[in-house]
Amino acid sequence: MRDALLADGPPAIWLVADGPPTIWEWIARNWDTGRGGSIKNLLGDHLVMSLVPIVAGLALALPLGLASVRWRWLYQPTAGLFNVIYALPSLPVFMLLISVTGLSKTTVIIPLTFYAIAVLIPAVVDGLGSVPDHVRQSAVAMGFTPLRRLLRVELPIATPVVLAGLRVVAVSSISLVSVGAVIGEGGLGMLFTRAYQNPFLPPVIVGIVLIVALALVADALLVLAQRLLTPWVRARRAS
Amino acid sequence: MNWLTGFFGDPANWSGPGGIPARLLEHVEFSALALVLAMLLAVPLGLLIGHTGRGALLVVVSANLSRALPTLGLLVMFVLLLGTASIWPVIIPLVLLAVPPILVNTYEGVRGVDPELRDAAYGMGLRGGQVLGRVLVPVALPLILLGLRLSAIQVVATTTVAAYTGLGGLGRFVIDGFATKDYASVVGGSVLIVLFALVVQIGFTLVQRTTVSPGVSQRVRSR
Numbered sequence: 122m123r124d125a126l127l128a129d130g131p132p133a134i135w136l137v138a139d140g141p142p143t144i145w146e147w148i149a150r151n152w153d154t155g156r157g158g159s160i161k162n163l164l165g166d167h168l169v170m171s172l173v174p175i176v177a178g179l180a181l182a183l184p185l186g187l188a189s190v191r192w193r194w195l196y197q198p199t200a201g202l203f204n205v206i207y208a209l210p211s212l213p214v215f216m217l218l219i220s221v222t223g224l225s226k227t228t229v230i231i232p233l234t235f236y237a238i239a240v241l242i243p244a245v246v247d248g249l250g251s252v253p254d255h256v257r258q259s260a261v262a263m264g265f266t267p268l269r270r271l272l273r274v275e276l277p278i279a280t281p282v283v284l285a286g287l288r289v290v291a292v293s294s295i296s297l298v299s300v301g302a303v304i305g306e307g308g309l310g311m312l313f314t315r316a317y318q319n320p321f322l323p324p325v326i327v328g329i330v331l332i333v334a335l336a337l338v339a340d341a342l343l344v345l346a347q348r349l350l351t352p353w354v355r356a357r358r359a360s
Numbered sequence: 361m362n363w364l365t366g367f368f369g370d371p372a373n374w375s376g377p378g379g380i381p382a383r384l385l386e387h388v389e390f391s392a393l394a395l396v397l398a399m400l401l402a403v404p405l406g407l408l409i410g411h412t413g414r415g416a417l418l419v420v421v422s423a424n425l426s427r428a429l430p431t432l433g434l435l436v437m438f439v440l441l442l443g444t445a446s447i448w449p450v451i452i453p454l455v456l457l458a459v460p461p462i463l464v465n466t467y468e469g470v471r472g473v474d475p476e477l478r479d480a481a482y483g484m485g486l487r488g489g490q491v492l493g494r495v496l497v498p499v500a501l502p503l504i505l506l507g508l509r510l511s512a513i514q515v516v517a518t519t520t521v522a523a524y525t526g527l528g529g530l531g532r533f534v535i536d537g538f539a540t541k542d543y544a545s546v547v548g549g550s551v552l553i554v555l556f557a558l559v560v561q562i563g564f565t566l567v568q569r570t571t572v573s574p575g576v577s578q579r580v581r582s583r
Contacts, residue, residue, distance in 0.1 A: 210517030213550030
């Protein structure tokens with residue numbers, strides 16, 4: 122019976138022949154099975170599927186945000202459009218994308234990238250808006266070219282607001298990836314669908330704990346990045 | 361496109377317990393039930409914490425945790441623990457996830473009221489409860505409604521995912537269609553959910569426009 126289950130391929134990621142295993146036994150058995158459904162592989166998938174939208178979202182939101190600041194009339198329609206996109210539930214969007222991108226990671230990554238852009242454009246615009254006028258004028262008076270002014274003065278000052286947006290994006294992307302499990306591409310979310318099809322609680326707990334832990338780590342890293350990138354914020358507070 | 365005409369053109373999809381009207385009604389019912397329960401919990405709690413300043417940490421933690429919690433995992437966990445005899449194992453996680461956006465925004469709204477305005481209200485002889493009801497709530501209303509809108513969007517999406525764990529609603533077309541490779545149903549159901557989400561979004565925006573006091577929304581400039 123056991124061999125039959127093993128021969129059956131990836132779905133049999135837990136074996137209950139010896140009675141239900143404890144959660145620790147289950148983790149030990151399924152951490153690295155050498156097959157696609159092991160916890161380790163799902164964790165890797167999950168990282169890729171959540172990191173790509175975070176990075177791509179920032180890379181796309183920066184120019185869009187900058188353009189919205191440069192040409193003010195652009196901001197309302199862009200923000201409005203992304204507000205509408207943000208309101209679209211992820212599952213039906215994944216489903217509609219399947220006919221374009223198939224059952225692949227891309228189908229999950231694209232909508233998450235758009236959600237990220239929706240959060241980050243206002244963050245970039247507000248961040249650049251937080252640059253005091255006298256600072257901008259000082260930079261101009263000191264002979265900074267527009268590009269150098271942007272890179273050396275305006276973007277650094279905008280960093281805390283942009284990073285606050287990025288923290289929201291990171292945490293929600295990491296948890297949203299798991300919805301992809303419904304179409305078979307959900308990283309750690311696959312633990313939920315398999316546990317539902319073959320009723321068994323430990324994988325669900327492991328999945329939830331790992332996803333929340335990933336989100337907390339990502340959040341902590343971004344807080345750390347903010348400390349390193351904007352040392353003057355702390356210096357000002359200390360003085 | 362063929363899928364759309366196949367789905368919406370099929371008269372079988374327009375009647376009976378599995379038809380579009382019935383599923384839409386279910387979706388509205390479950391979403392509204394979860395949203396109303398969340399509102400009853402979160403608005404008073406947010407007002408209380410914002411007004412007294414006690415328990416602010418609870419608000420911050422719940423906001424961060426609710427973003428990090430995977431909806432699908434929570435749904436499966438509750439269903440595995442409580443069974444599927446009633447809809448409550450599915451409604452509870454819906455409510456849990458709908459509470460934080462309302463709680464945070466209500467709290468922020470009350471906390472952000474100009475202290476001078478609050479003092480003026482006390483100075484006019486209003487008592488604590490009156491200050492809350494006549495001054496703080498109307499001024500905080502834009503943020504409270506924003507919280508409700510964000511929560512509603514979240515609930516509509518989560519109700520869709522909840523179809524995976526057996527709840528009715530529009531998600532059924534998508535989940536069942538996917539399981540039986542009936543792509544007309546998947547595409548048609550997805551389009552319906554997207555339209556429904558947009559209607560909810562527009563509806564809440566309209567409510568925001570009409571219920572917020574003109575003085576607060578700056579539609580009428582005060583002299």
